[in-house]
Structure formats: structure tokens, C-alpha cells
């Protein structure tokens with residue numbers, strides 16, 4: 001059973017954490033590790049560390065735990081005969097899928113397929129989902145540019161083996177300043193949030209559009225924010241016009257989650273969808289971090305109420321599996337053009353099905369909305385009282401954030417909170433992000449608020 005309050009026996013990280021990470025560092029780079037966890041003792045919204053501390057976890061493995069630790073439904077699904085077979089025999093899903101794979105997809109991912117998208121490509125992680133989504137978009141673009149012919153010229157065949165156009169074409173994916181789409185070569189070329197992610201790695205010369213920098217509280221800066229969004233849309237349209245002849249797609253997150261929790265209005269995204277349609281450019285929505293309930297909708301982009309759905313929606317993290325939804329036109333003309341050995345994992349598809357069923361059975365979207373309103377409703381007065389330390393309270397559902405005046409202060413706040421038993425993380429230069437489980441309740445918010453205020457009083 002979940003504890004009522006955090007348990008703190010030592011500093012975090014404690015001595016056992018430090019010793020275990022030292023051992024680990026002999027085998028792989030453990031410098032980014034914050035503490036060593038004990039997942040057998042973690043429960044619900046609380047993560048246990050190697051020193052027996054129990055922290056209220058508002059970070060959830062970088063926003064990738066949906067139902068809390070050791071949820072009974074996950075435990076039950078993990079012991080089914082179907083799971084045992086899946087655990088014992090990992091299939092190469094592209095060539096010899098289990099006879100039940102279509103049923104498994106239907107019961108899991110397809111039961112929450114975004115409106116208008118009836119196809120799914122299953123992948124390995126968020127970066128892989130975006131990489132293969134980009135490939136699908138670019139192959140569609142080239143197929144269209146060839147007039148729908150699926151025959152390649154001798155020149156294309158010869159030049160692609162030298163990584164030269166036209167076989168290896170100069171085709172682009174446009175992303176937004178502040179974006180994070182992954183760290184593999186293609187996804188990294190669209191990531192625009194931290195130099196340390198990109199330094200030393202070759203990148204494609206692809207266009208980067210401005211993402212609105214909104215001012216808070218929203219109700220106070222309505223005119224300024226509308227102007228800022230109009231400015232960004234204008235520049236985005238100008239960029240699309242300039243790159244049109246080689247632009248396969250635009251990729252965007254509903255909330256820029258690594259760039260410092262940057263939001264934009266539903267109007268902004270509807271206008272972006274209009275522009276991509278006007279210029280016949282595909283729209284890819286990256287729901288790797290915002291997807292699976294945290295926004296209060298299963299998919300955050302549902303809030304945009306688009307009259308034409310995005311062409312591709314990528315997912316990972318809370319789904320415990322990765323991939324992208326798309327329409328039939330985005331299937332490559334030839335088989336095996338988008339492919340890898342495993343193409344996902346039946347083990348994680350069974351977990352995804354369990355998560356989706358539990359979100360429904362336990363009305364977790366309603367809980368996310370109610371708990372999110374409660375959290376934001378209490379953060380706003382705190383940001384007035386402690387306006388020197390925190391500001392820009394924002395969020396959708398429990399996908400919330402606050403800003404500190406400096407990176408140093410943000411880091412100090414996160415570290416002090418951890419030593420008060422609250423596990424949180426930063427994003428961007430000076431943002432503290434809330435990435436709790438979908439099972440977060442008001443009682444957990446109260447545990448956070450008490451400790452948050454005592455930390456703020458120490459600064």
C-alpha cells in the first residue's frame with residue numbers, strides 16, 4: 001500500500017545509492033543517474049530508493065509511468081499465459097508476427113487510435129518512432145514527386161549508394177525552436193532544445209520555425225500572446241513557402257516538453273494545420289511526452305479540435321511501447337522500406353492494453369483533470385506569495401510547470417524538494433515540470449504543497 005507521506009532515512013542520494021551507482025559507473029556512464037531505485041518496494045505514486053527512502057514521484061521516469069509502480073492490473077497482466085509466451089519468445093514482428101498480433105494491436109493501440117488514423121507502425125522508443133515517422137513522410141513526399149511511380153531511375157539507384165541526390169534526396173522535416181524529438185540522427189536534426197544534445201553530431205540542414213513564447217497569466221496578456229502567436233505563424237508560413245519544394249513534413253509537440261514546457265493556444269495549432277494543408281505539407285504531432293492522458297485528454301492534440309486530423313501521431317513513454325499512427329497513404333510503395341528486427345514488442349503491447357483499460361476503468365482522465373485543476377489552483381497563489389522564486393504557473397491536466405528566475409535556483413529547488421521527499425525534474429533552462437502518474441490525487445498534491453512551501457521559505 002502507498003505510504004501516506006514520504007519516508008526519509010538519509011539524504012537523497014543516500015550512501016547505498018552512491019555505492020551502487022559507483023559500481024554501475026565501472027560498467028557504463030552513470031553520471032546522469034540521480035539515485036539508485038528499488039522497484040520491488042516502489043508502490044503507486046511513491047518511488048523507493050536503495051536506502052529505503054520513499055519519495056512522492058512527480059517525475060515518473062521522465063513522464064513514462066502511467067499507473068504508478070507495481071499496479072495490480074499490470075502485475076496480473078504480467079503473469080498471464082499470453083505474457084509468458086511473449087516474454088519467452090520475442091518475434092521479429094515484420095516477418096513472423098504471432099497469429100494473434102492483429103487482435104493484440106486492435107485491443108491495445110488501435111483502441112485509442114487518434115481520429116482519422118487507422119494504421120499503426122510499431123517501433124522501439126520515442127526517437128525510433130519519430131525517425132521512422134520521418135522516413136514514412138519523406139518516402140511519401142518522394143513517391144508523390146515521382147508522380148506516384150514506384151520505379152526508381154538508374155541514377156537514383158546509383159547515387160543513393162554514394163549518399164548523393166537524387167537517390168539520397170535533399171528533403172527536409174521542419175521543426176520548431178525549443179523542440180525535442182529525440183537523439184538519433186534524424187530526430188536529433190529536428191531537436192532544438194539543448195546544445196549538449198547536438199554538439200559533435202552531424203545534422204541535416206533542415207528549417208526551424210519559431211515557437212510562441214507566451215506570457216503568464218494568460219488572461220492578463222491575451223493581446224500580447226495573440227500577437228506573438230500571429231508572428232510565429234507568419235514566419236512559419238514564410239518558411240514553408242520558402243522550403244515547399246523539398247519539405248516533406250512539419251513536426252510539433254502539443255507542449256514543448258524539454259524546451260521548458262512551452263504552450264500555445266488551440267487556435268495556434270488549428271492555424272498551423274490549415275497552413276500545412278494549404279501547402280500540402282504533412283503534419284506530424286509528437287505525443288511521445290504529452291500522450292496517454294497527462295493533458296486530461298488521451299491525446300493532447302484532441303484539445304485542438306482539428307477539422308482535419310494530423311497525418312502522423314507518434315507516441316512512446318506512458319504507452320510503454322512506441323510507434324506512430326498514420327493513414328494508409330503513408331504506407332511505403334514497397335514492403336520493408338520502414339523496418340527493423342523487432343518492430344515493437346508483444347510484451348509491451350499487452351501492458352499498453354492493460355494501461356488503456358485501467359485508464360478507462362478507473363476514470364483516470366477525469367482524475368487528471370480534477371487533480372490538475374487543484375494543483376494549478378494552489379500553485380498560482382504560491383507564485384504570487386513567492387514571486388521572487390517562482391512564476392509562470394501553467395499546465396493542461398497535471399502536465400504542469402513553473403519557472404524560476406535562474407537555472408541555479410531551479411536546480412537548488414529540485415534538489416531541496418528531493419531531500420524533502422518529492423522527486424521532481426527540470427526542463428529547459430529554468431523550468432520545474434510536473435510529470436506525475438495519471439493516478440495522482442489531491443492528497444498527493446497536498447503532500448507536495450506542504451513541502452514545497454517549506455522549501456520556498458528556506459530560500
Ligand SMILES: Cc1ncc(COP(=O)(O)O)c(CNc2csc(C(=O)O)c2)c1O
Nearest residue numbers: 062125126127180181182253257286288289
Ligand atoms: C516529445 C519527445 N519526443 C521524442 C522523445 C524521444 O524519446 P526517447 O527516444 O527518449 O524514448 C522524447 C523523450 N524525452 C526525453 C526527456 S529527457 C530526454 C533525453 O534524452 O535527455 C528525452 C520526447 O519528450
